[in-house]
Amino acid sequence: MTSQPIFAGIDVGASRTKVAILDAEKNLIGHAVEKSGTDFSATAKACLKISLEMAKAEEKDIIRAISTGYGRKNVSFITQETKTEISCHGKGCYSYFPKAITIIDIGGQDNKIIKLDEEGNRSGFKMNRKCAAGTGAFLEEMAPRLDIPLEEMNALAGQSEDMVRLGSFCTVFSATEVLENIRNGKKVPDIVKGLFFSVIQRVLEMDSLSENVVMTGGVVAHNPLLVKMTEEIIERNILVPEYPQLTGAIGAAIYAM
Amino acid sequence: MAEEKKPVRKKIKATGEMQRIMADYFYEMDDAAKTGKKKIAWCTSVGPAELLRAMGLLVHFPENHGAMLGATRMSTDYIPVANAAGYSPDICSYLTADVGAYMKGVTPLSKAYKGIESVPKPDVLVYNTNQCRDVQDWFMWYAKEFNVPCIGIHTHRGVGDVKESHITSVAKQMEALVEPLEEISGTKFDMDALRHTVSLSRECSDLWKEVLDTASAVPSPLTFFDGTIHMGPAVVLRGTQQPVDYYKLLLAELQERIKNKDGAVEDERFRLYWDGMPVWGRLSNHSKLFSELRTNVLASTYCNSWIFTAFDADDPFNSMAKAYTELFIVRSDEAKEKYIKNMMDFFKVDGIIYHDAKTCPNNSNCRYGMPQRLEKVTGLPSLTINGDLNDMRLVSDEQTKTNVEAFIEQLEEKK
Numbered sequence: 001m002t003s004q005p006i007f008a009g010i011d012v013g014a015s016r017t018k019v020a021i022l023d024a025e026k027n028l029i030g031h032a033v034e035k036s037g038t039d040f041s042a043t044a045k046a047c048l049k050i051s052l053e054m055a056k057a058e059e060k061d062i063i064r065a066i067s068t069g070y071g072r073k074n075v076s077f078i079t080q081e082t083k084t085e086i087s088c089h090g091k092g093c094y095s096y097f098p099k100a101i102t103i104i105d106i107g108g109q110d111n112k113i114i115k116l117d118e119e120g121n122r123s124g125f126k127m128n129r130k131c132a133a134g135t136g137a138f139l140e141e142m143a144p145r146l147d148i149p150l151e152e153m154n155a156l157a158g159q160s161e162d163m164v165r166l167g168s169f170c171t172v173f174s175a176t177e178v179l180e181n182i183r184n185g186k187k188v189p190d191i192v193k194g195l196f197f198s199v200i201q202r203v204l205e206m207d208s209l210s211e212n213v214v215m216t217g218g219v220v221a222h223n224p225l226l227v228k229m230t231e232e233i234i235e236r237n238i239l240v241p242e243y244p245q246l247t248g249a250i251g252a253a254i255y256a257m
Numbered sequence: 258m259a260e261e262k263k264p265v266r267k268k269i270k271a272t273g274e275m276q277r278i279m280a281d282y283f284y285e286m287d288d289a290a291k292t293g294k295k296k297i298a299w300c301t302s303v304g305p306a307e308l309l310r311a312m313g314l315l316v317h318f319p320e321n322h323g324a325m326l327g328a329t330r331m332s333t334d335y336i337p338v339a340n341a342a343g344y345s346p347d348i349c350s351y352l353t354a355d356v357g358a359y360m361k362g363v364t365p366l367s368k369a370y371k372g373i374e375s376v377p378k379p380d381v382l383v384y385n386t387n388q389c390r391d392v393q394d395w396f397m398w399y400a401k402e403f404n405v406p407c408i409g410i411h412t413h414r415g416v417g418d419v420k421e422s423h424i425t426s427v428a429k430q431m432e433a434l435v436e437p438l439e440e441i442s443g444t445k446f447d448m449d450a451l452r453h454t455v456s457l458s459r460e461c462s463d464l465w466k467e468v469l470d471t472a473s474a475v476p477s478p479l480t481f482f483d484g485t486i487h488m489g490p491a492v493v494l495r496g497t498q499q500p501v502d503y504y505k506l507l508l509a510e511l512q513e514r515i516k517n518k519d520g521a522v523e524d525e526r527f528r529l530y531w532d533g534m535p536v537w538g539r540l541s542n543h544s545k546l547f548s549e550l551r552t553n554v555l556a557s558t559y560c561n562s563w564i565f566t567a568f569d570a571d572d573p574f575n576s577m578a579k580a581y582t583e584l585f586i587v588r589s590d591e592a593k594e595k596y597i598k599n600m601m602d603f604f605k606v607d608g609i610i611y612h613d614a615k616t617c618p619n620n621s622n623c624r625y626g627m628p629q630r631l632e633k634v635t636g637l638p639s640l641t642i643n644g645d646l647n648d649m650r651l652v653s654d655e656q657t658k659t660n661v662e663a664f665i666e667q668l669e670e671k672k
């Protein structure tokens with residue numbers, strides 16, 4: 001094993017923990033994603049181990065690590081240096097798309113809209129308000145109501161021919177609406193697509209968008225249809241980085257350089 | 258964040274004196290309520306206190322009591338009591354906390370001041386709807402409860418330029434309070450007594466303004482969080498001598514700090530303006546959060562709302578009408594924006610934080626596009642925090658923290 005200097009970004013999200021290992025040229029040479037669970041530190045350790053193996057590197061090769069995300073203060077075993085996920089997502093996305101962009105990040109617990117200028121400096125950001133509507137948690141809540149696995153939502157929504165429109169802001173009210181639609185004999189794919197539509201609506205309500213739009217986050221990574229639907233609504237193409245779920249971790253690793 | 262430090266928040270030495278005069282204020286009222294020595298009026302925070310004092314009444318401010326419920330983190334326990342009695346969780350959480358606590362026979366005054374068991378029973382309730390309609394509904398509840406009169410002033414809202422017609426209408430309503438107040442207080446109205454309280458209020462207001470203006474110094478000797486505590490005398494004792502004396506003392510201390518370049522937040526890096534209500538149950542958390550980031554939230558619309566430069570002892574009724582209508586909360590968005598822009602310039606801030614308080618739409622100014630418009634005019638960034646003044650069920654500490662840290666990181670990038 002030849003050791004080379006590496007940089008680690010650890011994104012401890014409320015739902016998933018992501019780790020990215022970059023080499024000195026900013027190449028992504030190792031990464032991992034796991035459910036955050038209840039022991040953030042243990043999960044981060046596990047992710048780091050997988051990432052290091054993938055990078056064919058060892059912990060001692062890490063020049064510097066930065067953590068981000070909801071549990072950013074829980075990984076002192078590797079670093080005490082933290083940055084918010086807002087900055088890290090911005091940094092990560094800008095490394096893929098170095099121009100003025102608006103980033104829509106749909107995560108497990110929260111959504112963000114982040115605006116960067118030509119130089120990659122942030123001009124503003126918004127996080128969702130208290131409610132989970134429009135986040136991954138919303139889809140996680142709805143999947144069991146429809147008796148379908150979360151992973152199948154994207155494929156199911158793709159089969160929809162007559163999307164159901166859901167009107168409510170609130171997750172609990174939406175659940176009632178879903179039940180009502182089931183009772184009225186609506187098809188599951190049409191309801192799932194309606195849920196996707198509702199997620200997109202909640203996000204687009206948060207802020208205006210600039211010309212170039214990037215979408216990231218676990219929900220986007222697992223449901224490419226969401227991107228397609230958003231493109232139709234905003235009537236332009238959306239940029240998606242290679243690993244949409246990892247941009248926060250990648251951004252943290254870039255900050256570590 | 259990499260730059261995180263142990264917070265160094267400097268304590269204001271005059272605090273002890275403030276606590277003493279606040280204690281005197283509450284004990285005097287408690288004594289009057291128990292012995293019937295003096296009559297007591299309840300008044301809204303920007304109601305006609307000068308008139309009430311001129312009639313020899315002692316004045317209790319339920320909003321101050323509401324804020325105490327919030328600051329002692331009692332409010333969230335009692336809001337549900339009022340909710341269950343039909344007062345929605347979406348309306349003013351001062352109202353719901355105050356009424357809920359009353360229904361349960363509880364007050365933070367008992368904890369702070371030995372021997373005080375309850376809020377002082379009112380002989381009259383006097384409101385001004387200049388700030389919101391909630392105060393009227395709130396006072397009406399107590400009027401029924403205590404079977405005492407509830408009288409008030411209905412002020413125009415969304416006022417652009419304050420015109421003669423606004424002033425005349427409000428002044429007339431204030432004059433109309435005299436007769437019922439004479440009856441309730443048993444005191445004949447005396448114009449000179451009113452001139453005296455108005456002049457003391459003006460003096461208090463001028464000094465309070467000077468105190469707040471010290472925050473324009475770099476580094477600022479004062480924080481917004483200090484301001485929310487030290488404004489107590491300006492709110493509840495205006496029209497008397499005590500706050501005048503107190504603010505002279507406080508001002509001297511702050512001027513000394515300026516002279517020594519002694520900032521309230523050590524190594525002040527960023528300066529911010531706060532618009533909207535404080536989050537009473539999180540004052541100390543927020544103060545710590547910002548000072549750890551070496552950021553001073555140093556000025557606010559809120560603390561400046563007890564500045565009444567129009568008060569004029571030569572023309573008490575008209576000048577009171579003007580002062581209480583000129584207030585920020587009464588005004589149109591256009592007037593509010595001009596005001597905030599001036600404040601941001603004067604205090605040399607790097608950005609502004611809007612608190613969107615769920616239960617106070619009247620003082621959550623970010624809901625109709627103001628942040629976007631002001632960002633354009635000032636070129637300074639803004640952050641909106643969702644929360645509430647008193648209902649901590651509506652506050653997410655983690656969200657606030659991430660938002661604030663991310664905002665500071667944004668300012669760092671710019672520097």
Ligand code: SF4
Nearest residue numbers: 349388389391617619
């Ligand atoms: S202005 Fe807001 S906080 Fe004050 S009494 Fe009215 S609703 Fe309550």
